[in-house]
Amino acid sequence: MKSYSHDDLLAFRFDGLPNGHLRHAVFSRRGGVSVAPFDSLNLSMAVADERERVYANRRRAYGLFGRDTDTVVHAHLVHGATVARVTTAENGTWVHHVDGLITDQPGCVLTMSFADCAPILLYDPVHRAIGLGHAGWKGAVADLPGALVRAMQAQFGSDPAELLAAVGPCIGPCCYEVGEIVIDAVTAAFAQPDDLLRPMSDELRVTSDEFRAIGHRPTPLATRHSPPTTHRHFDLPEANRRNLLNAGVRHVELAEYCTACRTDLFFSHRAEKGRTGRFGVVLGL
Ligand SMILES: [Zn+2]
Incomplete structure (x- = not known):
């Protein structure tokens, strides 16, 4: 483009x-x-x-x-x-x-x-x-x-x-955090859904608001509470390319x-x- x-x-x-x-x-x-x-x-x-x-x-x-x-x-x-x-x-x-x-x-x-x-x-x-x-x-x-x-x-x-x-x-996928409804729908619709639903990395779990509030890089994984496993980052452009x-x-x-x-x-x-x-x-x- x-x-x-x-x-x-x-x-x-x-x-x-x-x-x-x-x-x-x-x-x-x-x-x-x-x-x-x-x-x-x-x-x-x-x-x-x-x-x-x-x-x-x-x-x-x-x-x-x-x-x-x-x-x-x-x-x-x-x-x-x-x-x-x-x-x-x-x-x-x-x-x-x-x-x-x-x-x-x-x-x-x-x-x-x-x-x-x-x-x-x-x-x-x-x-x-x-x-x-x-x-x-x-x-x-x-x-x-x-x-x-x-x-x-x-x-x-x-x-x-x-x-x-x-x-x-x-x-x-960098910004598109999704919950169970989207995860279930994507899993049902696509043959290989796992690479369309990326696990959230430590840095990605910190919202932009939180990032702005703390004003520096987020605390390392070990000191943060566990991420919800029901959340993923959906790769919308790749899903549409696959379709x-x-x-x-x-x-x-x-x-x-x-x-x-x-x-x-x-x-x-x-x-x-x-x-x-x-x-x-x-x-x-
Ligand atoms: Zn982004």
Whole structure:
């Protein structure tokens, strides 16, 4: 993934997705007009940001594609595995209860907003079709990435082996502590769950708040109480990559950023305790 700037905007492009017939951008949180905690390029009305600022941000971001909020397709995300095929008729509308959008129509521009969940981008260079998805732990367990691939197979005749895929910036295993509910769901859903659920190291067990409070490296393991064995660090980007590989995809590029580590670049629901905005991903033909 490479960054590029346009006026005050800072955005990223995946190396593995060609720029030409396909256009895409992963926007950072920089270059918008929203104030804290939505600073500054918040693209979502689902948070308590001011409407005028969100619309101004959308004009800036979607404007890179010659679009505005009325000329892109939005999705009302629900952490499931439902995929909808859309056309230019859906530009300017919200598709409800989906976490995946696919299209083969030039001029149909897909967008979703994120803060820790993983953006999934798919491009079929043979049939000239695209898919955009949203997968947090629930989407990974429900195999939203696989559902996106199968929808493109069924609707456009895509061969998974020819698809170019990317998993965008999301919360990394460094920061994604999970409890029993997620551990049980991941264990049931994946063939080799153990390396997706990393044991917590001594340093990782110390929360960032605790770290700030003590202001130095945490006390060594021996002097600390035992860690709860019911907690692990979930590797969300790898889980989504595995879903894509299991669906037959061969080319998967992973973004090298953890949203919770890099709140200077992205919004993070976990790191910012829910008081934050959403960064956008845009994909169009
Ligand atoms: Zn991290």
